[in-house]
Amino acid sequence: MSTFFPRSLYQAFRGQCSYSAKGLTIILIALFLAFNLIVYIHFSDLLNPPIQDLPRKADQRESSSLVMSRHPFPPTSDWMSDWLYNQTVDSKLDESVGKGLKIDVVYTWVNGSDPTLMAVKERYEDASPFFQKFRAARNARVGQSNSGLTANRYRDMDELRYSVRSVAEYASTMFNRIHILTTVVDPETQESQAPSWLNNASLDVIQLVRHDVIFKDKTLLPSFNSLAIESQIHHIPMVTDVFLYLNDDVFLGTPMAAADVWTPLYGFVFHMEPTLLVPPFMHTPDNTLNVGEWDSLQYSNYLLSMQFGPRHRSYLAHVPHVLSVPLLDEIQSMWPEEFEATSSHRFRGEGQARDVHVSFFMAHYVAERLRETQLSSFWFNRLDANQDGILDWSEREQFLKRVDNWNQVQYEKSTQWPPLPYFQNFSSFVSNSEDHLRQLGMPPTGSSTYRLSGLDGYPFMLASANTTSTVQGLDNRPYMVNDDVQLRRCHLNIDFCLGSDFKSSTVEAIDHDASTTIFQRLAFTEFHCGDCLLHMLRQTATEPGLGSEILPVEKDSKVYQDVVSDLTKYNYVIAMSSYTFVSLMDPFGSQTFLNQIMNKKATEAFFCINDNVNNNPRVEAQVRDIFKRFLDQRFPTSSPWEKP
Structure with a gap:
């Protein structure tokens, strides 16, 4: 997929003749959403x-x-x-x-499937005026609990393990360290999350950086807003002046070097x-x-x-994305109030x-x-x-x-x-x-x-x-x-x-x-x-x-x-x-899009796989299984930093 081709239209028209009735329904929905986005952007000046x-x-x-x-x-x-x-x-x-x-590599990551974190998150949601304002209306409309509103945003499908594998396979000569920003699970015990697969002997290469290290105001934590965390990302100790930033659902697909x-x-x-x-x-x-x-x-x-x-x-x-510590320092010095406000928003x-x-x-x-x-x-x-x-x-x-x-x-x-x-x-x-x-x-x-x-x-x-x-x-x-x-x-x-x-x-x-x-x-x-x-x-x-x-x-x-x-x-x-962005929504569409990525293994420089599955346990389990098989097939070799 070309970098500059609208994703929704691309995904809709690829293989349209071979889709089932269910697939065609998904295509029509995607086209409808794309059309509404275009209309909104075009006429929003009038509003x-x-x-x-x-x-x-x-x-x-x-x-x-x-x-x-x-x-x-x-x-x-x-x-x-x-x-x-x-x-x-x-x-x-x-x-x-x-x-x-x-050039260092930096990840933001959270295991939202951790029961302890889910309980902490729900307590803060209960205390958030933002969530209180919309809970009743949302529940009445879609009939789901408040904790399910953004489940896909925090759900962990083991993406980080395989994204790190992609870095190990395709960028091993480019980076100095990998920094993984993690959250404190329990404010009382100060226990922080760590990937279950990470070998502790690898902490000289992969460094876990707790959010309280980069946030000046510790009262803003825990934060469940990736944008708030990113606003403090340039405060990571000892990170290179220029660094590469990845979400855990972004993967390298071909060799990468500093020139990229x-x-x-x-x-x-x-x-x-x-x-x-x-x-x-x-x-x-x-x-x-x-x-x-x-x-x-x-x-x-x-x-x-x-x-x-x-x-x-x-x-x-x-x-x-490429980011720069000195430039983000400069930007923050120009917009200090805006950065401070962003860091204070616990939820998007x-x-x-x-x-x-x-x-x-x-x-x-x-x-x-x-x-x-x-x-x-x-x-x-x-x-x-x-x-x-x-x-x-x-x-x-x-x-x-x-x-x-x-x-x-x-x-x-x-x-x-x-x-x-x-x-x-x-x-x-x-x-x-x-x-x-x-x-x-x-x-x-x-x-x-x-x-x-x-x-x-x-x-x-x-x-x-x-x-x-x-x-x-x-x-x-x-x-x-x-x-x-x-x-x-x-x-x-x-x-x-x-x-x-x-x-x-x-x-x-x-x-x-x-x-x-x-x-x-x-x-x-x-x-x-x-x-x-x-x-x-x-x-x-x-x-x-x-x-x-x-x-x-x-x-x-x-x-x-x-x-x-x-x-x-x-x-x-x-x-x-050459890159692809796909959203995993249902088993059929997920399998189709992941097959397309696999078929472009030799040419696809990057791909992002977004978890957009609703809070349906049966659908989630099916998509998780399909996604797991794809990741194991695409990145079968463990990184040097995984447990044996």
Whole structure:
């Protein structure tokens, strides 16, 4: 399954001719749910206030320039500067650069089938106003006990054992340690959970980390909210600065290495789905039990939109996620109240489901900060050529001529077929990436294919964006990852994006404050203008790299070093992988989907198997048996850390 194909539609249409009547019923239900989701996303703009009308935290913009306290590689090294400036890899660099890089693996895990934990959880549910509010209505509607509302979210089907086996089989040379976050079963005895299969002699490699180690406020424990636990995940002692985060239902399917997670040249490796967009506003109905992730995604995008502009942002694929301790420290320092509130929600849905979704938040924060760094460097360091803090008419006139030429060429090329790139000699930062990684001792495995670099512009700029007006809803869809960045088109409207004063020759000078106001509009309020400007800068560059258009001119200056440091810190690529997400609901569908995964054993890089079985003991037992047989067949070899 392609990373960017809607899962529900894919699963519905695969093998549709061979399904029984029961299978066809499941397909129709899936299609109905998918249709309703599309309709909801498309029309939800009409039901919510425009994001521009909501208050902005005034102090966040200034605080976003925090410097990461540590990084796997020096952010201002000469060879990294050369890479950013002219896109060349120093010939002196060899395999010693990347060979020693180790990236820890982190799991969140709970054995919800543990009777002791179930009893503790039920006591806290009884005391939760959230559960009290919905218990009567839910029980009357579906006739089930409160403890069954989220049984599948906590039920243990021994997934962790086999996920760890997948890491042992396919990533043994990549990681240093495996950290498993565990809960304290009984607050009185302080007994914590441990996987029954784990060999105690392996605790030097697999480390059990209790939640009270990462939570500063111990009164918030025990927590049954994975989002709350993830909000504290960067507090794990001795975890590597960059680490790989997996839920216990995520599995590796093909060999994986550091190049699938993070590299010094290309930064973080993100997998996103531009076909599934998260809206930039909150939608929390008062009459539903919010226990899914969609509300937390919308809340996270709302926070990002208040800071970086009201953009529909791409969903993060259900694959292992790369996270960073220094960056999460930075993010938490900018949104301390929001992180604290998330950690305090013992169950999903508490606090009106306003939880920070850490993986989604960090990925898009990185993308926005890299974009902001490039745009601000051009605006304040290159457009202001004499560096006097004022945009005089001669500086603006030169820029306006360049934009006019760009717009004219864009119009001419849009009428040609097949379309042609702006410059034939444009070189993307991901060009020859495999050769560069081999030179650094980080050869790619094939599990992830680099498609777009954030250094080449914002990857999800809108296709055919209208820069004469504000973006409304989903009128414009983003370019896809497979779209050649050189063939993307955009028209930069000066009047709307920059204002009448900017293009008026009678305005001799625009002072720093006015220039900053224009930049804020261009880069954030009307974000599609900033996307187009950044795309123009890269496509019209006369030399490879960022040196000719974006980086400050004086390479020995502090401002140059600061820009290089931020570009290094927020560097990333968008990658594609073959992966599958399935939900186990009933015996027939479970067997069908698991057979499909088994048939793709040689090519499927990742797969996520979600337990969505209802609280029916007979169905649960049947699905558990089917799932167990699949896991034993797919990962038959015990990991080195299991009991004999």
